[in-house]
Amino acid sequence: DIQMTQSPSTLSASVGDRVTITCRASQRLSGWLAWYQQKPGKAPKLLIHKVSTLQSGVPSRFIGSGSETEFTLTINGLQPDDFATYYCQQYNGHWTFGQGTKVET
Amino acid sequence: QVQLQESGPGLVKPSQTLSLTCAVSAASISSGNYYWSWIRQFPGKDLEWVGYIHHSGKTYYNPSLKSRITVSVDTSENHFSLKLSSVTAADTAVYYCARVAPVPGAPNGALDYWGHGILVTVSS
Numbered sequence: 001d002i003q004m005t006q007s008p009s010t011l012s013a014s015v016g017d018r019v020t021i022t023c024r025a026s027q028r029l030s031g032w033l034a035w036y037q038q039k040p041g042k043a044p045k046l047l048i049h050k051v052s053t054l055q056s057g058v059p060s061r062f063i064g065s066g067s068e069t070e071f072t073l074t075i076n077g078l079q080p081d082d083f084a085t086y087y088c089q090q091y092n093g094h095w096t097f098g099q100g101t102k103v104e105t
Numbered sequence: 106q107v108q109l110q111e112s113g114p115g116l117v118k119p120s121q122t123l124s125l126t127c128a129v130s131a132a133s134i135s136s137g138n139y140y141w142s143w144i145r146q147f148p149g150k151d152l153e154w155v156g157y158i159h160h161s162g163k164t165y166y167n168p169s170l171k172s173r174i175t176v177s178v179d180t181s182e183n184h185f186s187l188k189l190s191s192v193t194a195a196d197t198a199v200y201y202c203a204r205v206a207p208v209p210g211a212p213n214g215a216l217d218y219w220g221h222g223i224l225v226t227v228s229s
Contacts, residue, residue, distance in 0.1 A: 032208070034215035043201055043219035044152070050208060055217065087152060091213050094167065097152040 002027045002090050006098030013103055019075040021101045023088035028068045032092040035064055035073045038100075039084045047086075048073065078103070107132040109202045109220035116226050117196075123189040123225055127202030128182075135160045135180045140205035140213065143176060143187045145198040146222070153198075157205055157213070158185055165213075192227045199224050 003026040013019050023033070033051050036044035046055045048064035051071060063074045075082055083105060088098040113125035127141070134141060142157035156166040156176040166174050170189065178185040189196060200223050203216040 032211045036216075043203075043222050044216070045219070046206075046215055046217050049206070049215040049217075050211075085150070089152075089215065091208075091211060091215060093212050094165075095154040095213070100150055100152075 001094055002029070002092065002096050004088055004090055004096050004098040006088055006101050008101060009099065010102045010104060012105070013078050014105065015078055015080055017078045019078050019082075019103060021073045021086055021088075021103075023066075023071045023073070023098050025069045025071070025090055027092075029071075029090050029092045031067070032090060033064075033066070033071050034089045034091065035062075036087045036089065037082075037084045038087065044087060075103075107204060107218040109204065109218060111200060111202050111220045111223040113223060113225070115224055116228065117192055118229050119193055119227055120191055123187070123192050123196065123200075123227075125187045125200055125202075125223065125225070126184050127186070127220060128184045129204075130183070132204075133180075134178060134183050134185065138207045140165075140207070141178065141185045142203050142205050142216065144201045144203055144216065144219075146201065147198045155187065155189075155200070194227050197225065197227045 005024045035048040038044040052064040061076045085100045085102045108130045140157045143155035158176045173190045175188040202220045204218040206214045206217040208214040
C-alpha cells in the first residue's frame with residue numbers, strides 16, 4: 001500500500017496567516033491526490049482533487065500543488081472558518097489517507 | 106444536493122456482525138459511473154477505507170478486511186449496505202458512507218459527498 005505522511009500534525013496560526021501543509025507519498029501518485037477538511041463531529045469535506053482542482057464552492061484561498069510524491073495544501077489568508085483538521089488522500093489504487101493536520105489558533 | 110445517511114446499531118458485541126445501511130437521496134445509485142463507499146475513522150482520528158461498490162455489483166474491499174466484509178447494493182431501495190463479521194474492539198469507529206466521484210484516467214476517485222457518520226462501538 002502507498003503510505004501517506006503529513007506534516008506537521010498540529011499547526012498554530014492566526015487569522016490572516018498563510019498556512020502550508022505537506023503530504024508525502026511513498027510512491028509516485030500520477031496526480032491522484034485529494035485534500036479534505038474536517039471539523040469536530042462532522043464528516044470530511046472534499047476541498048481539492050487531482051492535486052490542484054478546487055471542488056465546486058470551495059474558496060480560492062485554498063491552493064493545492066505538488067507532483068510525484070510531494071504535495072502541498074496552502075491556505076492564503078486563514079479565515080476563522082478554516083480552523084479544522086486537514087487530510088490528504090491518494091487514489092492511485094487502494095485509498096490511503098494522511099494522519100491529518102490540525103490547524104488551531 | 107446528494108445526501109447520504111447511515112443507519113444501524115451503535116453497539117455491537119464482540120464476535121458478532123456489524124450491519125450498516127446507507128440511504129442515498131437526490132441521486133440514483135444506478136445512474137452514472139459512481140462508486141459508493143464505506144470509510145471508517147478510528148477514535149484516534151485515522152481514516153481507513155473499508156470497501157466500495159458499483160451499481161453493477163462490482164466490489165472492492167480493503168485487503169485487511171476482505172475475509173470479513175460484504176458490501177451490497179439495493180438499487181430498488183436506492184441504498185447500499187456494509188456487513189463486517191467477527192468484530193472486535195479494534196473495529197470501533199465512526200463509519201461513513203460516501204460517493205466516489207469518477208476521475209477520467211484514475212483508478213478510482215475522490216469522495217465528494219459524505220454521510221454524517223455513525224459511531225459503532227464494539228463492546229460486550
